[in-house]
Amino acid sequence: MTATQQAPAAASGAQVVDLPRAASAVRELLLAMGEDPDRAGLLDTPMRVAKAFAEQFSGLHTDPDEVLATVFDEQHSEMILMRDIEMYSTCEHHLVPFFGRAHVGYIPGPDGRVTGLSKLARLVDGYARRPQVQERLTTQIADALVRRLRPAGAIVVIEAEHLCMAMRGVRKPGATTTTSAVRGIFQSRDRTRAEAMSLITGR
C-alpha cells in the first residue's frame, strides 16, 4: 500500500482511515520527540505506524455484534463458556496495549439461540480493536450477548496487563486487572455465577 492509498473501508462503507494523515501525525510526533524522521531507519516508520494503528482500531469501523448473526436453534439450556480467549486491546489513555485473556459464557434463553463458538472470540476482537478501557470492553461484550442472543444469562471476565502501568508511569509489570460483567441469571443466582467462576478459574 502506498502513502496515497487508504485502508479498506468497513463493509458498512462507513468512514475510512486516513493513512497519509496518520503518517504525517507520526512524523510530527517523532520530530516533537527530538528524533530525525528522515534518518534511514525511520523513513518508512510513519506509514508503518499508521497501518498498525489502522489494524489496532479496525473495530471502529465495524459493528462487532454482527458476528452474532450466526445463530443456531439448539434448545440447549446449559452453560456455554469459552475460556482463555487471547485478547489484545489499546488503552485509550496512553494508546499503548493492554492484553490478556477473556472468558465469555452464556446460558441460552427460552428461544434457544446459540451462536458459533468462534463468534465469541470474534466478538471479543471486534470490541478490543478500538481505543478502550478494560471495564467498557468487558461490559460491551456482555451487552452484545444480551442484545443478540437474548440469553438467560451472560458472563464476561477479562484478565489483562496494561503496558501503561508496566513500561511507564507507576511501573508495575506483572500486575493484572480482572474485570467482570454479569447479566441475567449470573447476576441473580449466586450458585450459577459461582459455577461459572469456578470453571473460569479452574478452582
Ligand SMILES: Nc1nc2c(ncn2[C@@H]2O[C@H](COP(=O)(O)OP(=O)(O)OP(=O)(O)O)[C@@H](O)[C@H]2O)c(=O)[nH]1
Ligand atoms: N479504570 C481504568 N483505568 C485505566 C485503564 N487503562 C489505563 N488506565 C488508567 O488511566 C489513568 C490515567 O490517569 P492520568 O492521571 O490521567 O494519567 P497519567 O498521569 O499518565 O497516569 P499514570 O499512569 O498514573 O502515570 C491511569 O491511572 C491508568 O492506569 C483501564 O482500562 N481502566
Ligand SMILES: [Zn+2]
Ligand atoms: Zn494507559
